Amino acid sequence: MIRIHSDFTGGNIRILQQNGKDYVLQNDLRTTVEDWFYWAFCVEGAAGETLRFELRDNRIGHYGPAVSHDLRAWTWLGGYTGDGSFTYTFADGEDKVYFAHSMLYHPDRFAEFAAARGLACGELCKSRKGRSVPCLTAGEGGTRILLTARHHACESTGSFVLEGLLDSLLAEPIPDTQLFAVPFVDYDGVVDGDQGKGRWPYDHNRDYAPEKESIYPECAAIRKAAEAGCHYAFDFHAPCHKNGGNDVAFIIHMNPDKEERILRFGQLLEANLQPGSFPYRQKNDYPAEYGWNHGAAQFTNYMTRRPENEMAFTLETCYFGDPSHPVTEEGLLALGRSWAAALRRYITEQREGRIPQPEKRQVTLREVDAANFDACRDLRRVGKRFVGQPEAVLAEGYMYRENSRVYGIYNGDRVIGMVIARVEPKEGKPYAFTDLFISDPYLNRGFGTAAVEALLELFRALGKRDRVEIQVHETNSAAIHVYEKTGFEKNGRAEWNKTFIVMEAKL
Ligand SMILES: [Zn+2]
Known part of the structure; x- marks a missing residue:
């Protein structure tokens, strides 16, 4: 039968x-x-x-x-x-x-892994269904490392990476560190075989909104645990099924203020890949404040904003890989060991003061003139979506010179972008700006937001109008996010092209 x-x-x-x-x-x-x-x-x-x-x-x-x-x-x-x-x-x-669908990671395997190293899992909390949710504490020291997996129950590849990482850190502890690991955050989901991702009303990795209490006991307990310190926080996930960028391992960058640190860690990880490791290439990373990645109520976004946190981010490890690098248990475990090697190096560099400090942002606008024309023209831009190349922006500014000026966007003394601002609007027209871009090396680090704030400041100082109106293409979600963050609200569609959204801010 x-x-x-x-x-x-x-x-x-x-x-x-x-x-x-x-x-x-x-x-x-x-x-x-x-x-x-x-x-x-x-x-x-x-x-x-x-x-x-x-x-x-x-x-x-x-x-x-x-x-x-x-x-x-x-x-x-x-x-x-x-x-x-x-x-x-x-x-x-x-x-x-x-x-x-993919290689499962059994919770008993984790308990056996810990027991083989003389450790017993503690209880993080009771799950909603009354199960004892395991957690693991190891080592003692002033630097606390929080490790989590399975905020989305089905994402089992992350568990193998976590095991490899712990294996290495337990065998050879980083001095003066304490590990705190929650291997199955959505424990009920893991045991019951749920998807976990996209749970109604929201899933475990959307349960860290700072202004709200967690609805899942596991997330509430993790927040509590972070109060003892979370200098490093890493969360292990798997992306969407297959194809379309989902067949590799990549870091999700979070918090542009810590971009230099995440970049350094990624370099170290790529340089310290252990033999047999599933590959990681920094070029596959997903930038902060880009596409769907606008930090909200995720675990890493919560942890990165804690005052003691050096860095926090997510690793997405594919379910299957690609034909030259199929996913295997051993490859994932080795990727975890590579992560440990990178972290060991990073913490050493950090303690020796060798990690670059976050660049201080001091964004101002300077009108383009003979003194900075060349620097503005030479701004590096590979992508041409939504805004043209620097020469085109300069030419367009000249065309609208009757009521607009072209400004260089500066960080300190370095020009990092450009924008055309309508500073002398015609009778009855609001202030406006167009063609705002930030050059490639400065993308996704919060400079766009700072530039919009500087523009609003400029208009306020001029004092001739009480509102600013802009148009943005409906697919330009990164720009829309920046505008909403700086006080713009959607106000209908553009007459000349309905794919453009009109947005307005009061001054
Ligand atoms: Zn996930």
Whole structure:
């Protein structure tokens, strides 16, 4: 009698249909309100049979399902053709096989890992379902390192990286540091096999809004634990399924004020990759204040704003990798050990005062004239989205010279961007500005926001009008975010092109 079920730690499946040896299956989203992709099931009693399982292509990775006989050791089935299904021939005596979206990490494995090093997991708190949520404390010292994984229950690749990192830090502790690890933040989700990501009303990694109390007991307990110090905080995740930038490991930059530190850590990680490590390339990192990455209520955003925090960020480790670097347990563990090597170096440099301090921002505007024309023209810009090259901005400013001026945006004495400002608006027209850009080396570090604040200051000082109106393309979410942060509100669509949003600020 063949039995297909999800009665095990991490199990998640629904059987929609069975036609002979063909099964149509679907993952169970449970409280997740987005379309997500996690599933895991067990087949028992199929020895000697060949069965076909149909899901959907956006539920299966590059190498087909992950396969295990004990929920510990996982391999890829391979041979995936991209049609959303896979076929498995069960050998004689092969009575129990687990299949999953990706390689699962069993909570017992973590407990055994700790026990093998003479450590016992403590209890962080009780979960909503009354389970004891494990945490691990090790070492003593003035520098506290907070490590978390599984804020999103299904993101098991992060757990292997965390194990490798802890393995290395426990074997050879960094002097004067204390480790505090929560390996399964959404513990109920990990045990029950939930997606975890995008839970209603929000998931565990959106439960750190500073102005609100956490709704999940785990997040509340982690906040409390951080009060004893969180000099370093790292959170291990996995990104979205596959393709589109999701097949690599990358750091999510958080808090532009600490950009130099995150850049240094990334350099150290890339330079200290251990033999066999799943690769990390700094060029794949995701910038702060870019695309979807506007720090809100995440764990790392909360920790990075604590006064003692040196840095806090997330590592996203793909589920499958790419054909030249498929994900393996050993590769992920080695990436964790590489992380430990990088952290060891970083903390040494930090204690010796060799980490560059955050650049002090002092943003001012200076009109473009003969003295700074060359410097403005030579500003480096590779991307041409939304705003043209520096020459084009200078030419456009000349065209509108009747009521506008071109300004260089300065940080201290260095020009880092440009903007055209309508400082002498015609009768009945508000102040306005256009073509604001920050040159490539200064992007995503808060300079855009500071430049807009300087513009508002300039208009206020001129004192002729009481409002500023700008137009921004509806897809330019980074700019819209900056404008909203500096007091602009959306006010309809542009007459000449409905894809532009009109935004207005009162002075
Ligand atoms: Zn995540």
